[in-house]
Amino acid sequence: MSVKRRIRAVAWVLLVVVVTLDPFYLIPGSAGCAGPSPAVLTGAGATAAAGTVRWRMAVECGGASASPWFTTEDAGALKSDVFLTRDLLVVAPPGHGVVTGYDLLTGRRRWTYDVGDPSFHMWGSASAQWVMIRSWPRAGRMGRYQVLDARTGQLRWSQPSPLGYSEGLDILGDRLVLQQDYSELVGLDPQTGHELWRVARPRNYRSDHFDDSFAYIDLWQGKVGARTLDSIERIDLRTGEVSTQPLAEPVAGFLEMVHPAGVLVFERWEAGRYEQGTTAVDTETGRVLWQRPAGLPGYVKSNGLAMRPSGYKGPVMVVDPRSGEVQWQAPPRRSSYYEWYHDEGYLLQGESADDGKGTLVAVNPDSTIRWQTQSLPRPRAVWQTTDTLVVSTCPTRYSRCNVRQLVAIAIS
Numbered sequence: 001m002s003v004k005r006r007i008r009a010v011a012w013v014l015l016v017v018v019v020t021l022d023p024f025y026l027i028p029g030s031a032g033c034a035g036p037s038p039a040v041l042t043g044a045g046a047t048a049a050a051g052t053v054r055w056r057m058a059v060e061c062g063g064a065s066a067s068p069w070f071t072t073e074d075a076g077a078l079k080s081d082v083f084l085t086r087d088l089l090v091v092a093p094p095g096h097g098v099v100t101g102y103d104l105l106t107g108r109r110r111w112t113y114d115v116g117d118p119s120f121h122m123w124g125s126a127s128a129q130w131v132m133i134r135s136w137p138r139a140g141r142m143g144r145y146q147v148l149d150a151r152t153g154q155l156r157w158s159q160p161s162p163l164g165y166s167e168g169l170d171i172l173g174d175r176l177v178l179q180q181d182y183s184e185l186v187g188l189d190p191q192t193g194h195e196l197w198r199v200a201r202p203r204n205y206r207s208d209h210f211d212d213s214f215a216y217i218d219l220w221q222g223k224v225g226a227r228t229l230d231s232i233e234r235i236d237l238r239t240g241e242v243s244t245q246p247l248a249e250p251v252a253g254f255l256e257m258v259h260p261a262g263v264l265v266f267e268r269w270e271a272g273r274y275e276q277g278t279t280a281v282d283t284e285t286g287r288v289l290w291q292r293p294a295g296l297p298g299y300v301k302s303n304g305l306a307m308r309p310s311g312y313k314g315p316v317m318v319v320d321p322r323s324g325e326v327q328w329q330a331p332p333r334r335s336s337y338y339e340w341y342h343d344e345g346y347l348l349q350g351e352s353a354d355d356g357k358g359t360l361v362a363v364n365p366d367s368t369i370r371w372q373t374q375s376l377p378r379p380r381a382v383w384q385t386t387d388t389l390v391v392s393t394c395p396t397r398y399s400r401c402n403v404r405q406l407v408a409i410a411i412s
Contacts, residue, residue, distance in 0.1 A: 048410035051362065051371035054388065055107030057406045081123035082392070082406070084385050088150055089408075090131055092122045099124075099133055101153050104388055107408060111153025115146060126150060127171045130190050134161060134169060145169050147176070147190060157193035173212030175237045185215060187240055197240025202233065209258045211283070213237060216245075216264065218255040228252045231286075232264070247286040251279050256296060259305060261321040263289065267296055276310045280324060290324030304328070331367040344412055346370050348389075350379055360391065360409065373409055387412045 048054050081092040088110070089102040099122075101110045113133075115122070121136040121143075131150050136143035143161035148154060161167055168179045171190070178186040182205060187196040201208075206218045217233040228250040235242050253268030264281040276295035281288055294307040297316050304318040304327055315330040328345055342348055346362045358379045362370040377393045384390070391407045 049371075050410055050412055051360075051373050052410055053374070054105060054408040054410055056408075057102070057107055082381075082383055082390065083124065083126050084383050084388075084390065085126045085128055085150065086385055088126060088131075089390060089406075090124070090126050091406075092124055092133055097135075099131070099148075099153075101131065101150070104385065104390075104408065110151075113146075113148055113153045113155065115144075125171050130156075130171055130176075132169055132171055132176065136161070145193075147193065156191065159193050170210070172210050172237055177210070177215065177237060179208075185235060187237060199235050199240050199242060206254065209255055209264075210237075211258045211260065211262075214258075214283070216255060216258055216283075229266075245283075245286055247281060247288075249288055251281060251288065253277065253279060258283065259321045260303070263305075263321045265296070265305065265321075269295075278307060280305075280321065282322075289322055292319070292324060328365055331363055331365055342411065348411070350382065360389070362411070376407060377405075384411065 083090050083092075084104060087104050089104045089107075090099065091102070092099045097115050099113045099115060101112075102108065103110055115133060115135050122133065124131060124133040126132070127150065129150055131148040131153070133146045133148065134143060135146070144158055145161050146158045147156045149156055161169075167181065169188075170177050170179070174190065175196070176188040176190050176193075178188060180186060182201060184198055184200050185208070186198045188194065189196055202217065202219055204220045206220045208215045208217050210216070214237060215235040217235070219233065229247060229252075230250050231244050231246045232255065233242065234245050251266050253266040255264060256267045257265045259265055259280075262283045264283055266279045266281065268277040268279070276293070277291065278294050278296065279288060279291045292307060293310040294317075295310060297306055297308040305321040306316055306318050308314070308316050317326050317330065318328040319326050330347055342362070346364050349361050349363055350358060357375040357377060359373050359375055360379065360382075361372040364370050376391065380392045382389055382391050387410065389409050389411050391409065393405045393407060
């Protein structure tokens with residue numbers, strides 16, 4: 001065989017191998033990473049129609065040898081912490097030491113903040129005024145809380161986080177609340193980080209649930225299957241004052257959430273059975289608003305109150321949190337990997353095709369399609385506000401997913 005024929009034969013073999021390999025092996029960790037460039041604006045910003053792309057953002061890197069900001073591991077759990085407010089997208093990638101704020105409607109960069117340490121773990125939350133970042137170095141050194149101005153990205157204050165994973169900081173109304181293990185709650189001034197109050201949790205503390213005004217403390221008392229409460233402890237987030245909220249009548253079950261509509265939601269499980277019951281109580285008066293033989297499903301998220309009939313017999317429904325009246329009932333489920341209820345009256349489902357593409361579909365209660373997105377390269381994770389959702393996408397298999405883009409889609 002001549003030299004030319006041998007070269008052609010080897011080239012064909014290499015071509016076949018390359019085509020059959022997963023793209024994961026062909027794209028090095030830092031390939032495709034963009035510098036600090038603006039997003040690709042393909043939509044019409046604030047006027048984009050529902051289901052259309054507002055903008056796409058390529059993966060950004062912290063350096064030539066660094067891995068992408070948006071990477072996944074195992075079955076595609078996103079490493080970067082991505083969180084939204086109404087008009088701000090914040091990305092906090094581990095291992096880079098940089099946090100970036102983007103305009104949610106246009107994708108344009110607003111600010112970049114250097115946390116000062118390429119942290120192994122980094123996550124946070126945001127409000128209209130504040131961005132809170134928690135960082136934890138790989139080497140086991142003390143972590144830090146850093147609070148930024150949401151408009152400018154400038155640091156307002158920083159303090160150590162000595163307790164590791166057993167400590168958390170949340171933005172609640174005009175206070176920051178530090179949860180120290182199972183022992184204490186501490187109220188901080190978001191302007192300065194100064195401690196305003198400190199309250200020890202009760203010894204029989206089970207969990208606490210928050211709205212923007214109070215922390216409601218659920219206690220372990222009575223038997224699991226037959227426990228009833230005639231009052232509930234609460235802490236004023238502005239003053240730290242502890243009080244007892246009487247309930248107008250005994251309520252069975254455990255406190256599972258505080259709804260923003262001013263409702264304490266208790267859930268009851270019958271021991272050894274799948275029978276569930278839910279009771280809604282007014283936060284101000286302690287009066288029982290309604291009761292239903294239903295539980296709280298985990299996969300439908302809503303500003304209403306999503307419920308599933310007791311014993312899982314029937315579709316998920318969304319009820320008015322104060323009246324208990326059914327506002328919406330889910331259509332028959334199709335194959336999807338995430339779904340949630342939107343308060344305009346539809347279910348948003350993620351669907352995946354065999355070719356590695358996927359779409360997001362808005363489904364009306366009668367199963368008709370309200371709108372759907374164009375085909376996307378394997379949508380992986382979704383975050384949403386009232387009118388925008390942000391999707392991470394990756395071109396490779398789920399188990400080896402390197403997220404290459406964030407895509408913002410108008411939903412109302």
